[in-house]
Amino acid sequence: MIPDDPNATTAEPAAALDTLAARALATPPLPPEARARLRAVVRNEARRVRVGLAEASLHAGFAVGALVWAAVAAFG
């Protein structure tokens, strides 16, 4: 096991090494067509989840309304 070297995390040399690595390991961005396709999938999924949430709150609203109505009918 390599003993941990406290100097290894000294900010300056570590920053230089990180910059070197970040430059060397840069990759081209996603191709535009792939990016557009992924974005469309993510947007559609967001829309689907939004609609699902809206429906769930509507049903919850109906359920609460029904409970209130039943309570009023029983005790009112």
Place this chain on the structure above:
Amino acid sequence: MDAPEVDIRALRRLDAEAVDTVFDAYADRLARFLRRLGAGPEVAEELVQESFVRLVRHAPRLTDETRVGAWLYTVARNLWRSHRRWAWVDGTRLLELASRPASAPVGPAELVEAGRTAAHVQAVVAALPEAQREVFLLVAVEGLTPQDAAEVLGLSAEAARQRLARARRAIEEALP
């Protein structure tokens, strides 16, 4: 490489603009991270898509404290590990390796710094043990803080710091 500002409340409501902002901020970063972990371009795209789909499904449960970047990297990394496990079982990994170019993709061809070429740095980083490579990529290349990297990797901050120090030392020693 600062973490982009994310409006968590808008994201929780799945506001279309907030979803687009997060996608624009992280899609390329996640793809690069996955490529450097060893994913081919198609697999990286597939896993980026799945990471964002999971984010929007989980969005209503995000808390104000959630760091979206760390969350996405965690999911992407887990998906990659899961993909790799299954790919070994069904053989697609072998097909992917066979179809890959002989050398790792090379960035800028010019000398990066006093005799250190991009290809050399790539080879040195690729040769790191996976545990060190992951933390190094997250901190040095993706710009996460060591604390966020620790969270992504499920490590204590101290363990992540030690792995990072070992990775940096190994790279320093391997470069001319």
